[in-house]
Amino acid sequence: MKQFWKSMLKSPSGVIGLVILLLAISVAVFGPMLFPNSPWRMVQRPFLPPFTLSTVPLGTDALGRDVFAGMIFGARVSLLVGLVSTLVALIVGVPIGAMAGYFGGKVDDALMRFTEFFQTIPSFALAIVLVAILQPSIYSIVASIAIVSWPPVARLVRGEVLSLRTREYVQAAVVTGQSNSWIILREILPNALSPVIVLASLMVATAILLESSLSFLGLGDPNLISWGYMVGAGRTVIRQAWWITVFPGVAILISVLGLNLIGEGLNDALNPRLSREGR
Amino acid sequence: MSKRVLLGLLLACGLTAPALAQAPKTGGAINAVIQPEPPGLMLAQIQNGPTQMVSGNIFEGLLRYSPKLEPQPELAESWSVSEDAKTYTFKLKKGVTWHDGKPFTAADVLFSIEMLKQTHARARNNLAQVEKVEAPDDYTVVFTLKQPFGPFLGIFEVGSMPMVPKHLYEGTDWKTNPYNNAPVGTGPFMFKEWQKGSFIRLVKNPNYHEKGKPYLDEIYWQVIPDAAARAVAYETGKVDVLPGGSVENFDVPRLSKLKDTCVTGAGWEFFSPLAWLWLNNRQGPLADKRVRQAIMYAIDRDFAKDVIWNGLGKVATGPSASTIKFYTDDVKKYPYDPAKAKALLKEAGYKGEKIRLLPLAYGETWQRWGEAVKQNLQDVGMTIETIATDVAGGNQKIAEWDYDIAFTYLYQYGDPALGVGRNYVSSAIAKGQMFNNVEGYSNPEIDKLFADGAVATPDSKRKEIYEKAQKILVEDVPVAWMLELQFPTIMRCKVKNLITTGIGVNDGFKDAWLDK
Numbered sequence: 001m002k003q004f005w006k007s008m009l010k011s012p013s014g015v016i017g018l019v020i021l022l023l024a025i026s027v028a029v030f031g032p033m034l035f036p037n038s039p040w041r042m043v044q045r046p047f048l049p050p051f052t053l054s055t056v057p058l059g060t061d062a063l064g065r066d067v068f069a070g071m072i073f074g075a076r077v078s079l080l081v082g083l084v085s086t087l088v089a090l091i092v093g094v095p096i097g098a099m100a101g102y103f104g105g106k107v108d109d110a111l112m113r114f115t116e117f118f119q120t121i122p123s124f125a126l127a128i129v130l131v132a133i134l135q136p137s138i139y140s141i142v143a144s145i146a147i148v149s150w151p152p153v154a155r156l157v158r159g160e161v162l163s164l165r166t167r168e169y170v171q172a173a174v175v176t177g178q179s180n181s182w183i184i185l186r187e188i189l190p191n192a193l194s195p196v197i198v199l200a201s202l203m204v205a206t207a208i209l210l211e212s213s214l215s216f217l218g219l220g221d222p223n224l225i226s227w228g229y230m231v232g233a234g235r236t237v238i239r240q241a242w243w244i245t246v247f248p249g250v251a252i253l254i255s256v257l258g259l260n261l262i263g264e265g266l267n268d269a270l271n272p273r274l275s276r277e278g279r
Numbered sequence: 280m281s282k283r284v285l286l287g288l289l290l291a292c293g294l295t296a297p298a299l300a301q302a303p304k305t306g307g308a309i310n311a312v313i314q315p316e317p318p319g320l321m322l323a324q325i326q327n328g329p330t331q332m333v334s335g336n337i338f339e340g341l342l343r344y345s346p347k348l349e350p351q352p353e354l355a356e357s358w359s360v361s362e363d364a365k366t367y368t369f370k371l372k373k374g375v376t377w378h379d380g381k382p383f384t385a386a387d388v389l390f391s392i393e394m395l396k397q398t399h400a401r402a403r404n405n406l407a408q409v410e411k412v413e414a415p416d417d418y419t420v421v422f423t424l425k426q427p428f429g430p431f432l433g434i435f436e437v438g439s440m441p442m443v444p445k446h447l448y449e450g451t452d453w454k455t456n457p458y459n460n461a462p463v464g465t466g467p468f469m470f471k472e473w474q475k476g477s478f479i480r481l482v483k484n485p486n487y488h489e490k491g492k493p494y495l496d497e498i499y500w501q502v503i504p505d506a507a508a509r510a511v512a513y514e515t516g517k518v519d520v521l522p523g524g525s526v527e528n529f530d531v532p533r534l535s536k537l538k539d540t541c542v543t544g545a546g547w548e549f550f551s552p553l554a555w556l557w558l559n560n561r562q563g564p565l566a567d568k569r570v571r572q573a574i575m576y577a578i579d580r581d582f583a584k585d586v587i588w589n590g591l592g593k594v595a596t597g598p599s600a601s602t603i604k605f606y607t608d609d610v611k612k613y614p615y616d617p618a619k620a621k622a623l624l625k626e627a628g629y630k631g632e633k634i635r636l637l638p639l640a641y642g643e644t645w646q647r648w649g650e651a652v653k654q655n656l657q658d659v660g661m662t663i664e665t666i667a668t669d670v671a672g673g674n675q676k677i678a679e680w681d682y683d684i685a686f687t688y689l690y691q692y693g694d695p696a697l698g699v700g701r702n703y704v705s706s707a708i709a710k711g712q713m714f715n716n717v718e719g720y721s722n723p724e725i726d727k728l729f730a731d732g733a734v735a736t737p738d739s740k741r742k743e744i745y746e747k748a749q750k751i752l753v754e755d756v757p758v759a760w761m762l763e764l765q766f767p768t769i770m771r772c773k774v775k776n777l778i779t780t781g782i783g784v785n786d787g788f789k790d791a792w793l794d795k
Contacts, residue, residue, distance in 0.1 A: 040654045046586050062529070063586060063651055136667040218646075222638075222665035236507040236527055236643050 007269040014265015020258025028079045031072035039069040039225045050243045061230070061244045062237055070225050071251055077226040078255070081142055082208040086200055088146035089153055094196065096150075097157025098184050102165060112158070115151045123148035127210055131219045138221045141214060145207045156199055160192035194270035198263050205259035212252050227252045301775070307793035308497035309774060311520035311784075312509050313479065315641060316502040318671050320470065320479070321459040322441040323391065324398045326714065327670070328785075331438040332522060333500050336481050336787040337378075338464035339442060341369055341388070341420075342435035346548050346781045348693045350432050354383065354442060354465065355420075364427035364736070371418040375488040377444045378469045385414030390445035394453060400715045401692075404701045405434040408733065426734045429741055430604075430694035436549065436782055437466075439692065467493035467789035477502055487789070494792035506643050510534060519774055522784045523547065523766020527643050528589035534769050541772040544765060546783020550690035551600040551698070552766065556652070556759040557677060557685040561719040564634065565683055569627035571756035574684075575613035577620035577659040578652055584762055587648045591767070595760035597753040598699050602763070603691045605732075605745035610753040620659040631662045637677065637685035640670045649686060678713045688764055689714060693781075695745050700729035703757055720757030 008014045037043070042064040043056060050059035050067070058067040100111040118126075130144035164170060165188070173183050212228030214220055220229045227248040234244030313333055319325045322334040341355040350358070355369040375383040392412055395402035408428040413421045424431065434440060442465060447458045462470050465488070468481035479500040483493055501518050503509045506527045512518045513526070513534060523546075526534060535542045556574070564570045580594045599606045634656075638649025653663045663684075668676065677685050691698030701707045701714070705721040725748060732744040768784060770777060776790040 038654070038657070040650060041658075042582070042586075042651065042654060063647055219667075222649075222667045233643070233646070236505070237529060238507070240529060240533075 004269055008265050011265045011268045013261040014269065017258045017261030017263075017265055020254060021262060024075055024079060024255045024258065027072055028075040031075060035069050035072055037066070037069060039073040040065060041069075047237075047241050049241075050247075058247050059241070059243045061234060062241070067230070067244060067247055070230050071227070071248055073225050074227040074230060074248060075251065075255075077138070077221075077224050078208050078211060078228070078252070081138070081145065081211040081226070082204040082259075085142045085145035085149065085207045085211075086203045088142065089150040089203060090196070090200060092146065093150035093153025094157050094189070097154035097159075098161050098189060098192075100154065101158040101161025102180065102184055102188065104162075104165075108158070111154070115154045118148070119151045119155075124210065124213065127214060128217065128219065131214055136214075136219045136221055138224060141211060141219075141221060145210050148210070149203055149207065153196065153199060153203075156195055157192060160195060161188055164188045164191055194266075198267045198270065201259055201263040201266055205256040205263070208252065208256055208259070301794070303494050303776070303790075303792040304795060305491075305494045305792065306496055307494075307795060308499060309495055309520060309788065309791065309793065310499045310501055310518040311522060312512070312518050312525040313500035313502055313522075314506075314509065314525040315504070315670055316476065317479075318674075319459060320462045320473075321456075322438065322462070322464075323394055323443045324453065324459065326399065326401065326438065327674075328524075331785045333479055333481070334441070334462065334464075335437050335466070335782070335785045336468040336498060336789075337462050337466045337470055338437050339466045339787070340435045340437035340440050341371075341442070342432070343786055344433070344436055344549050344693075344781045346545060348433065348549060348781050350435070351780070353435075353437075355435070358432075360432075365424045367422040367424070367431060369420045369422075371420065372488060373418055375465050376486055377446075377465055378463045378484060379444075379447075380486075381444065381446055383442065383444075383465050384417040385420050386417070387442055387445045388412075388420045389414055390449060391441070391443045394443055394448065395440060398453060400707065400709065400712045401697070401701055402434075402440055404707060404715075405439060405697060407706075427736055428696070428733055429736065429738070430696045430733070433693055433697055436692075437787070438782070438785060439697075467787055468495075468498055471497075476504075489789065493789045495788060498788055506530070513537075513769065519771045520777065520784075521769040523768050524641070524764075526769070528587070528591060531589060531591070531767055531769065535767075539772045540769060541774075542767050542769050543778060544767050546768060546778035546781070546786075547766060548602065548781035548783075549693055550782070550785070551602040551693070552688050552690055552764040553595055553598075553600045554686070554688035554761040554764050555595070556761065557682065557687055557718050558756070558758055559680060559683050559718060560721075560757060561680065563683060564627070564629050564632050567627045567629075568755055569623045570629055571759065572613070573620040573623035573627070573629075573659065574656065574661075574759050575620075575756055576616045576623065577661070578655045578759065578761070579615040580761055581615065583648060583651060587644060587651060588762065588764070591765040593763040593765075595763050597749045597760055598703065598758075599695055599745070599749060600691050600763045603698065604694050604738075605742045607746045607749055609746070610750050613753075617655075617659050624660060629661070631660065633662045633664055635683045636663050636665050637668060637673055637682045638665060639686040639688075640668060640673055645686060652684075652686075674713050677717050678711050680710060680717060680719065684759075687714075695748070696729070696733040700733070703752060704729050718757050720755070722751070722755065725751055 043066050044060045044064050046062055046064040048060040056066045061067055096111050100108045127144045127148050131140050134140035170187055173187050215226050215228030216232035220226055230248035231245045238245050313329050317327055317329040320334050322338045339354050342350045343353045345351055354372055356372045357370045359368050389412055408424045410423045410425045444463050467484055467487045469484045471480040471482045473479045481498040483496050503512055510526045510530045513521050558565045558571050584592055584594055596608045597610045636653055639645040653665055656663050676682050702716055703720055704726050707715040709715055728744050728748040732741050735741045773794045775792050775794055779790045780786045
């Protein structure tokens with residue numbers, strides 16, 4: 001573990017990514033405490049440019065709502081959707097991939113055809129359809145993002161398990177009569193985890209983008225403010241008021257970039273083939 | 280500010296338009312925006328705003344109305360009223376044919392009336408005073424009323440009473456008739472094709488009964504779902520006409536200033552659109568009058584007018600728009616007063632029960648308005664959940680009474696007997712249909728006043744009755760009235776005579792021509 005942090009902190013991209021993520025998480029967690037006012041509240045005259053009033057540093061939107069408050073509350077929704085939907089996708093994808101890889105044969109065939117069924121549909125189109133059918137709400141958005149993002153997890157885990165399955169220590173476990181679930185959970189998965197962690201960090205970024213895209217199209221939860229919603233609501237007035245779209249857009253950009261950097265850092269840190277010592 | 284700019288532009292356009300002196304030129308196509316895409320074009324069955332706008336070209340009524348709401352001939356060339364004001368005789372125009380070539384006769388009129396009574400809530404209400412309709416010959420229709428009905432000559436416009444072809448609909452299931460998707464009317468333009476999500480194309484009716492008209496060859500109604508894209512489409516020349524409400528209000532001043540652009544607020548005299556919130560009077564906290572009054576106090580309607588509608592329109596005082604007959608502002612006033620709203624909610628024992636709000640899916644302006652109203656209501660302590668929906672889904676929820684608060688705007692048709700009563704009398708409660716008394720308000724006194732008002736003579740008597748009705752309604756708040764809307768039409772100045780009647784763009788483009 002200590003080794004891991006050491007190499008993680010050695011990679012500059014990992015450090016930058018971690019800083020950005022920590023910043024975003026602390027904004028999401030503590031920001032609303034500092035700004036108890038609802039981001040929907042109309043506080044000033046509409047279309048107030050940024051940096052004119054200290055009470056609304058980033059200006060106001062078409063209804064006179066504080067863009068800064070919107071960004072802070074939006075961080076909460078965007079990050080929450082990103083993390084929860086990734087978690088759900090992992091909960092679905094990891095067992096399917098592990099079973100397919102471990103048992104092989106017909107189980108593998110059945111599970112992989114099932115996975116391919118989802119992979120053949122363009123994920124964003126499927127997400128739109130699902131949200132539209134289920135009615136836009138935070139639950140339907142998380143569910144649909146999870147549904148479109150678990151197949152790559154399943155395939156990755158399957159590949160890892162397939163190769164680990166033939167290792168000697170796994171065969172030894174089989175010979176000593178350990179149960180299948182024990183072998184999968186205790187022997188194989190811990191060793192298959194590192195690429196999954198890297199993938200998960202990138203999935204969070206993708207999920208944030210997906211949520212933003214859905215909100216941008218007006219398929220966000222109408223009761224929650226998110227960055228994508230702000231961009232979507234502001235884009236019609238972009239010629240009069242650039243700041244309504246630009247600030248939340250930058251927030252999306254930075255947090256997605258941060259997560260990607262973390263993914264890269266993790267990859268470096270967890271990859272056994274990259275030498276860690278003596279460089 | 281923007282309003283003044285707009286007024287200036289309206290004046291400027293009016294003064295610099297010697298259109299009347301020019302002879303119309305024929306040919307050319309007009310690209311107009313239709314927003315949102317209509318659910319269908321069968322005007323006798325669907326009365327959404329966009330449906331009327333497109334289908335007003337395909338179908339026709341017996342009459343049309345001048346900007347002062349005086350009746351003018353359309354399918355009826357003349358009409359007369361008996362001494363006792365109970366018999367109306369219409370002489371139909373001869374030589375009118377449907378788009379498929381069959382002649383239009385009095386039999387079609389009788390059939391249309393039968394159909395509309397079942398499919399068109401407002402027509403049913405309008406025709407409630409009709410005892411019988413007869414056709415002594417192929418070109419005469421006689422309406423006999425049970426009693427005199429003041430606004431009777433105001434019910435024959437195309438959206439209120441479109442004529443449908445008997446030979447294509449008789450004996451079929453009207454709702455599934457294939458001609459609903461390719462409507463056949465008598466109008467100046469014929470339905471050609473509809474690429475869903477893209478455009479609706481109408482072509483000139485070469486056999487139109489007014490010789491020489493229409494002047495245009497084609498109309499393309501462009502479906503552009505995004506408001507900013509609609510504005511850009513106008514700027515880049517893809518569309519020539521932006522009917523009222525098709526671009527965001529904050530874009531109106533900017534677009535109005537473009538070169539060769541004319542703006543007019545005319546063409547809405549007949550409709551006088553009034554926006555309000557349906558409040559479901561049947562269930563939950565909104566069944567309590569005090570909660571409904573609290574909603575009126577809680578909502579900042581001046582803010583909505585100045586910010587969301589860019590200063591266009593007027594704060595509504597009650598069920599009647601100020602532009603229609605027998606309007607009075609001598610009613611209870613509901614200024615923006617959150618403290619009073621809170622007090623009323625407390626008095627009513629409201630404990631934060633969840634209330635569902637259904638915005639109107641007509642674009643950004645309405646979305647923003649929904650958000651502002653939600654915030655207003657939350658500020659006085661109400662728990663509001665916004666339900667996201669599309670136009671069709673929202674219509675269905677309202678028609679099935681599955682809502683608590685829902686945005687709408689409806690037309691008033693010049694007379695309270697036509698456009699107001701239908702939303703408040705208990706006889707207009709019919710589940711499954713839109714635009715009637717979907718709030719479920721029921722008050723025998725109001726029922727009686729509207730029943731009396733429609734048939735009373737002379738007008739001074741009607742005035743007295745309707746003023747009383749307005750007072751009672753404003754006290755009871757069956758729905759929360761918001762704004763009298765104003766929809767400026769933006770078009771290129773080369774488009775002439777687009778709006779010639781009080782029905783405006785919804786009356787068809789038969790007089791319109793392009794100055795090339």
